[in-house]
Amino acid sequence: MTTSSQPSTKPAVLIIDDEVGPRDALKVVLGPFCTIHCAENARMALELLKTQSIDLITLDLKLPDRPGLNLLQEIKLKYPEIEVVIVTGYGSLKSAMEGIRHAAAGYLLKPFNTHELTTLIQQTFEKKRRLDFLRKYLRDSPEQGTHAWHTLQAKYRSLCPNSDPAAAILSQDDMGLLPLLSDILEATDRQLLNHSSRVSFYATLMAARLHLSLADQKILALGAFLHDIGKTSLPHYRFSDDQVLPSREPVLCREHLGKGARMIESLGLPAEVGQIIAAHHERWDGQGYPHGLQGTEIPLLARIVGMAQLFDHLTADAPGRSPLSVEQAIQQIANPSPMQFDPQLLELFIDVVKESTASISTMVAVPAA
Numbered sequence: 001m002t003t004s005s006q007p008s009t010k011p012a013v014l015i016i017d018d019e020v021g022p023r024d025a026l027k028v029v030l031g032p033f034c035t036i037h038c039a040e041n042a043r044m045a046l047e048l049l050k051t052q053s054i055d056l057i058t059l060d061l062k063l064p065d066r067p068g069l070n071l072l073q074e075i076k077l078k079y080p081e082i083e084v085v086i087v088t089g090y091g092s093l094k095s096a097m098e099g100i101r102h103a104a105a106g107y108l109l110k111p112f113n114t115h116e117l118t119t120l121i122q123q124t125f126e127k128k129r130r131l132d133f134l135r136k137y138l139r140d141s142p143e144q145g146t147h148a149w150h151t152l153q154a155k156y157r158s159l160c161p162n163s164d165p166a167a168a169i170l171s172q173d174d175m176g177l178l179p180l181l182s183d184i185l186e187a188t189d190r191q192l193l194n195h196s197s198r199v200s201f202y203a204t205l206m207a208a209r210l211h212l213s214l215a216d217q218k219i220l221a222l223g224a225f226l227h228d229i230g231k232t233s234l235p236h237y238r239f240s241d242d243q244v245l246p247s248r249e250p251v252l253c254r255e256h257l258g259k260g261a262r263m264i265e266s267l268g269l270p271a272e273v274g275q276i277i278a279a280h281h282e283r284w285d286g287q288g289y290p291h292g293l294q295g296t297e298i299p300l301l302a303r304i305v306g307m308a309q310l311f312d313h314l315t316a317d318a319p320g321r322s323p324l325s326v327e328q329a330i331q332q333i334a335n336p337s338p339m340q341f342d343p344q345l346l347e348l349f350i351d352v353v354k355e356s357t358a359s360i361s362t363m364v365a366v367p368a369a
């Protein structure tokens, strides 16, 4: 059970740690501004979550009955709206990073610094307030016009304190909508945000290789990041259930193209970004959707995003999925039958991916608490 944390009520924290020392230290620091619950092991924690509304969990990665990372995955699958902060011993940095990949909001190394702990927890609460607000907004009013977006932006701004890094970006004309759109993706599903970030990363690599103009590079990066923004208005969308191939995508999912393009129009973003969103499921052979465009009828930038998003769907290592290795995924997209992608772009994309394998395997959206 999760709860929307209101600024005026004390948020509920569950400390999961088998050692009494760190547990008590966390209680002392967080007690004055949180309602504290404790669990010594994974079993107790899961039992407690069935009956208590929890906003945030501090999770030790070494538990007596189960690996903490394994518990994290179950918690995020059952209670995606609960934020989890990993608090772990020295030497566990690698697993802490793995935790971030599995949607933890952040991590701290033991013995923790009190100031760092309170700062991270406060930032995570602030972020949860924004995400809870957006989840409610998306549930109650999944598709809105320009006026509603302006109202949403104003309310969202009021939830971003001046100290928040998002506040500085919000004041920029150009990319001012990015924190809001990024939070909308995350409020829907953290894995959808990770997918969007990786697709934008691949697209950016392609843009550099194709020597696109700076203006086009910016449009491409934004269009790639927002290519699935329409999925945020689909009820109960989960990245783990998302189908890979256009021919297997549920009919409802196909609606994300139109919904996304309309969203971009309402927000006043460049029309070319909307074109990328609307056409990223078209295929070179004309077998795609929604319009069955063929070859160069499909805008160049949408062709790039189409390849990048399929590659990422095949390789995404997210809960509930069985990812292919980079080599297997290359093999699959390199043998489309009949031809799915622009052959020249495909050749280039494979080169780019092969050269970037090391960074690709660790790519996740860095939590911006």
Ligand SMILES: [Fe+2]
Pocket: 227, 228, 256, 280, 281, 309
């Ligand atoms: Fe899509």
